[in-house]
Amino acid sequence: MDPRIIVVTSGKGGVGKTTTTANLAVALAKAGYKTAAVDGDIGLRNLDVVLGLENRIVFNLVDVVEGACKLQKAMVRDKRVENLFLLPAAQTRTKDAVSADQMLKLCDELRENFDITLIDSPAGIEQGFRNAAIGADEAIVVTTPEVSAVRDADRIIGMLESMSKSPIRLVLNRLRPAMVKSGDMIDVKDVLDILAIELIGVIPDDTSVVISTNKGEPLTLGDESLAAKAFSNVARRILGEEVPLLDLDAPDQKGFFGFLRKALGL
Amino acid sequence: MNFLARLFQMISKEKSKETAKKRLQLVLIHDRADISPEMMENLRRDLIGVISNYLDIEEEKIELDFSKEERSVALVANIPVKSVKRRTERRAEPA
Numbered sequence: 001m002d003p004r005i006i007v008v009t010s011g012k013g014g015v016g017k018t019t020t021t022a023n024l025a026v027a028l029a030k031a032g033y034k035t036a037a038v039d040g041d042i043g044l045r046n047l048d049v050v051l052g053l054e055n056r057i058v059f060n061l062v063d064v065v066e067g068a069c070k071l072q073k074a075m076v077r078d079k080r081v082e083n084l085f086l087l088p089a090a091q092t093r094t095k096d097a098v099s100a101d102q103m104l105k106l107c108d109e110l111r112e113n114f115d116i117t118l119i120d121s122p123a124g125i126e127q128g129f130r131n132a133a134i135g136a137d138e139a140i141v142v143t144t145p146e147v148s149a150v151r152d153a154d155r156i157i158g159m160l161e162s163m164s165k166s167p168i169r170l171v172l173n174r175l176r177p178a179m180v181k182s183g184d185m186i187d188v189k190d191v192l193d194i195l196a197i198e199l200i201g202v203i204p205d206d207t208s209v210v211i212s213t214n215k216g217e218p219l220t221l222g223d224e225s226l227a228a229k230a231f232s233n234v235a236r237r238i239l240g241e242e243v244p245l246l247d248l249d250a251p252d253q254k255g256f257f258g259f260l261r262k263a264l265g266l
Numbered sequence: 267m268n269f270l271a272r273l274f275q276m277i278s279k280e281k282s283k284e285t286a287k288k289r290l291q292l293v294l295i296h297d298r299a300d301i302s303p304e305m306m307e308n309l310r311r312d313l314i315g316v317i318s319n320y321l322d323i324e325e326e327k328i329e330l331d332f333s334k335e336e337r338s339v340a341l342v343a344n345i346p347v348k349s350v351k352r353r354t355e356r357r358a359e360p361a
Contacts, residue, residue: 147286147293154294183281190287194294 001033003111006118006238007040007136007165011152013123015144016173019209019218020231021120022050024140027220027235029084033115036075038087040132041122042097045089052216053078053086062090065102071109080221085114095128107135116238125159139165140200144174145186154195169200171234176205177248188245201234203227204248295332306330313343322348 008021018041025037039047042062048054059074064087071087078084087110090097110117121132133139139160143153153170160168172191179185188202206227212219219228220235226246233243296302301309310330317323329344 147290150290151293151297155297158298180283183283186283186286186290190283194287194290 001115003114004116004138005107005110005136006116006138006140007121007133007160008118008140008142009121009129009133009156009160010123010142010149011125011156012143012149015142015149016171016203016209017123017142018046018050018120019213020140020142020171020173020203020234021047021118022218023220023228023231024235024238025051025084025086025118026078026081026218027232028116028118028238029078029081030220031235031239032083033239034083034085034113036085036087036110036114036117038110038117038119039089040119040128042089042128042131043091043094044122045091047120048076048086048088049216050213051078051086051218053088054216057088060088060090061106062093062097065098065106071106071113095122095126095131098131100127100131100134103131104135110135125155129156129159130163133160133163133165136165139168140171141168141195141197142171142173143191143195145172145176145180145191147186150186150191150194157195157197167198169198170195171201171203172199173203174205175202175248200237201230202245202248203230203234204246299332301332313345317345321345321350324348 008017008024010017021037025035029035037047037051038061039045040061041047045060048057053076056076058076059069061074063069064071064074075085075087078086107117119132119136122128141153141157141160143149157168170191172188175188176185180187188199192199204226206225208219208223208225209227212223218231219225220231222228226248230246230248233246236243296306310328313330314323314325314328324346327346329342331342333340333342
């Protein structure tokens with residue numbers, strides 16, 4: 001496989017870019033691919049805490065692009081999973097600390113050293129996003145089934161298209177199947193109709209995500225939850241496998257008693 | 267959600283999901299065309315001005331909006347015509 005660089009982005013903040021990046025990075029590394037998780041959010045770094053690697057950071061992305069240290073030296077190796085490395089963002093610098101040219105050069109170097117690189121983009125459509133996306137070949141757009149998030153996703157998709165990223169694929173995060181059923185949440189199909197891009201996965205809204213972030217242990221490390229399974233499936237699809245979408249209905253909504261419970265709204 | 271709320275929702279006309287979808291589609295048409303409501307109003311006024319030179323139209327019944335397919339957007343105008351002005355009328359106007 002040729003080395004691949006994928007930017008994970010969304011436009012809107014708080015829809016789960018970093019969680020998605022962390023979980024996919026772990027799953028891809030577990031699948032045997034040498035994986036770099038790059039925090040592209042200079043000044044507001046978060047990927048380190050979501051991955052649980054915040055205590056092991058010495059150097060960061062800005063140090064690398066400024067030539068203060070070698071890429072290998074700045075990459076934090078994850079001891080729980082073989083093949084997984086984090087390039088943290090600088091916390092005490094701003095987005096202006098990195099130029100587009102520097103990012104392109106960094107991406108070339110990442111290509112030489114890793115099978116797959118995931119770049120966690122900052123929210124927004126400004127330079128920070130552009131820097132995160134500029135060196136990537138492909139894009140994963142994360143959105144939630146909310147009007148504001150889908151609207152921003154549309155804007156970002158337009159920008160990614162004009163930057164010739166391909167493929168651009170969608171992760172629909174935090175879907176609540178019960179709400180979809182009752183007609184109070186936009187469905188997968190609605191979102192795809194509106195955004196007209198390829199779907200790469202649907203992640204159910206799951207309390208296990210919050211718990212895993214609390215602990216700094218991405219779900220794909222070994223959690224049994226539905227969300228963990230959904231993230232693993234996205235990773236498999238990235239690797240070209242054909243994996244059917246999960247049945248997201250909670251088990252307690254299946255069968256006769258499930259039907260009764262739903263009918264009574266319990 | 268309690269039973270009554272559910273029942274009420276079943277009878278009520280539109281689920282919030284449908285409202286969300288419609289609102290999104292509309293807002294995205296404008297986003298994608300990059301046209302503000304103000305610009306839309308100006309466009310409407312200018313269109314009326316130009317068309318009125320040739321046709322007698324019912325201004326208040328004009329429908330002007332975007333329709334979308336995938337990522338492309340079309341401007342659709344429905345302009346009821348009251349009468350067609352006589353050609354001589356137009357020619358008689360000073361150049």
